[in-house]
Amino acid sequence: MQSDKKLIQQMKNGNQDALRILYLRHKDFLLTLANALLHDMSLAEDVLHDVFVNFTRNIGDFHLTSSLKSYLATCVANRARSQLRKQKIHAVSTDFQVEPQASPSHCPIESQEIADRLRMHLSALPDEQREVVVLRVKAGLKFKDIARIQQTSIPTVQGRYRYGIDKLRSLLNGELEK
Helix, strand or coil: CCCHHHHHHHHHCCCHHHHHHHHHHHHHHHHHHHHHHHCCHHHHHHHHHHHHHHHHHCHHHCCCCCCHHHHHHHHHHHHHHHHHHHHCCCCCCCCCCCCCCCCCCCCHHHHHHHHHHHHHHHHCCCHHHHHHHHHHHHCCCCHHHHHHHHCCCHHHHHHHHHHHHHHHHHHHHHHHHC
16 A cells, blocks of 8 residues: 555656545545534535645645645644634534444434434534544544644643533533433
8 A cells, every 4th residue: 555645746746546546545534524523414525525626736835744634634624614614503513423332232222312412412512622522532633633723732622622521421411310
């Protein structure tokens, strides 16, 4: 398997197949991330395509300094944020998958109800906290990558994550006490 750096160099030399390989390598992760931030698959696909079009247009001046996956995730998050501002969408949720547990009493309906409650409570978080939680939990990004995306410090991102998780816990525990 060719490295991203080699494929980028091939793109700079006019190899269209290199772009296809990079797109196929990263599209699932980036589409999942965009959909988690926008909660709209159609918009997520538009964001993904816009990111790759801009990436291709600017390939001549592009210099990879970290991982391509992290760079593209930053582009997707920024484009999604712009899309949300543009359309003034404030009630954004994410699509967390609740994995079935290996217990005989497991009920898929309960898992869906938990996922729905989690989505609802996630949408109640402030935008910065919600974005950090989604990027960390759903996209699996490191705090340093999220800090770069949000253009803030790592301790700030860690605080937003901690406050977001604490708020989700308290909201979910409040439901359990009812």
